[in-house]
Amino acid sequence: MRRLLPQPSLRRKVVIGYYAVAALIAVASAFSFGELKALEDKMILAERMSELFDATLEVRRFERNYFLYGQDADRAETGEYLARVRQLLDANRAILLAVETPSRLAEFRTLLDRYGAELAAFAPGNKRAPAGREPRLRALGKDLVAIAEEMAGAERRLVQSSLARFRGFLVVFIGASVAFVVALGKALSRSVAGPLKELESSVAAVSAGKRGRLYSRSRDREVVAVIEAFNHMLKELELRQKNLVRSEKLASLGTMLSGVAHELNNPLSNISTSCQILLEELDEADPAMQQEMLEQIDQQTGRARNIVRSLLDFTREREFRRETVALRPLVEQTLGFVRGEVPAKTAIKIDIPDDVAVFADPQRLQQALLNLIKNSVEALAGRGEIDVSARKLAAQAGDALGDVSCDVAGDAVDIVIADDGPG
Numbered sequence: 001m002r003r004l005l006p007q008p009s010l011r012r013k014v015v016i017g018y019y020a021v022a023a024l025i026a027v028a029s030a031f032s033f034g035e036l037k038a039l040e041d042k043m044i045l046a047e048r049m050s051e052l053f054d055a056t057l058e059v060r061r062f063e064r065n066y067f068l069y070g071q072d073a074d075r076a077e078t079g080e081y082l083a084r085v086r087q088l089l090d091a092n093r094a095i096l097l098a099v100e101t102p103s104r105l106a107e108f109r110t111l112l113d114r115y116g117a118e119l120a121a122f123a124p125g126n127k128r129a130p131a132g133r134e135p136r137l138r139a140l141g142k143d144l145v146a147i148a149e150e151m152a153g154a155e156r157r158l159v160q161s162s163l164a165r166f167r168g169f170l171v172v173f174i175g176a177s178v179a180f181v182v183a184l185g186k187a188l189s190r191s192v193a194g195p196l197k198e199l200e201s202s203v204a205a206v207s208a209g210k211r212g213r214l215y216s217r218s219r220d221r222e223v224v225a226v227i228e229a230f231n232h233m234l235k236e237l238e239l240r241q242k243n244l245v246r247s248e249k250l251a252s253l254g255t256m257l258s259g260v261a262h263e264l265n266n267p268l269s270n271i272s273t274s275c276q277i278l279l280e281e282l283d284e285a286d287p288a289m290q291q292e293m294l295e296q297i298d299q300q301t302g303r304a305r306n307i308v309r310s311l312l313d314f315t316r317e318r319e320f321r322r323e324t325v326a327l328r329p330l331v332e333q334t335l336g337f338v339r340g341e342v343p344a345k346t347a348i349k350i351d352i353p354d355d356v357a358v359f360a361d362p363q364r365l366q367q368a369l370l371n372l373i374k375n376s377v378e379a380l381a382g383r384g385e386i387d388v389s390a391r392k393l394a395a396q397a398g399d400a401l402g403d404v405s406c407d408v409a410g411d412a413v414d415i416v417i418a419d420d421g422p423g
Helices: 010-069 072-091 102-120 133-207 221-280 287-315 327-341 362-380
Strands: 323-326 346-351 357-360 384-395 410-419
Touching (some): 072 102, 133 221, 221 287, 323 327, 323 362, 327 346, 327 384, 346 362, 362 384
Antiparallel strands (some): 323 357
């Protein structure tokens, strides 16, 4: 048993696109949050490194003052800032390991201890430094500042690299987001706007009479459902239109029957009269006269046959089909259907050149002419005149043809059915 694949859906595609964008934003947000958190940690590290470096510089500054002025207060300040450096080093060891190796921190701590031991050799009130102690203390202080400055520089470079990486991520993310949104927009345009545009063109073709059904290459469930519903509606409209035309024909048929009966009565009367004459003078009639009577019977039979054929053509159900139709014979045939219903004081005049023809469905054009002529007959109420005329026109698109503005280019035919009744 073959397994049926799920039918594609516009809604599903839109939802997938929505979740794809949401996932992209979520991933970017999570990464940005992580980067910002790491940057925050580095900023804290930078603050600690700045405090450590500043405290180291203060140690050197008070050291210089002590050797320059020999004041015990400067030596005491040097010791206090030295203790501050030790405290910062011990309290932030875990953080400092992010920029320096354990051996480098141990070296820095050793220098601090040696510097403290050398500083302790300077007793309070002693204005003269012990022999050889001052150069060693100055050298140790210089090494302390060098290492502290090196660690601060490493930390600054670390922050700068984090900022550069985050900036690069933002650039890549923005570029990827733009590319993804453009690609997603094109995909949705092909999946949504494309079928809708195709559907619009198909509807326009149906309304213009170029096709009888909607078609689309899309297999999305919503588009297929709309097309099926529209085609079902077109089918129902077609059936109702046929029923309406059939009803109009039946209504017209009742009016036409009296006219057709009148038209048939004349040839049948001629046939009957000719037959009676032949029967009465069968043995005595001149052969020439018999030949003439038989020709009249044949002519009247053909006339009756043509009347019945016209009636059958009018009532026969057939598909819409356009062809070149000579207008005057069609109008004369249509008048023959209603002649029995036209009062004696109602005159119908035809002013249509023999060369006027139209490209139309004869049956439906005749139905329209019949309805218009019947309306004029009813409007005259037994007395008046009906003029049926037609003329060729040549026009450009948008020109006014007759009394109506028609969007047509090339030759056209203006058909006028006018009466002198009220209204």
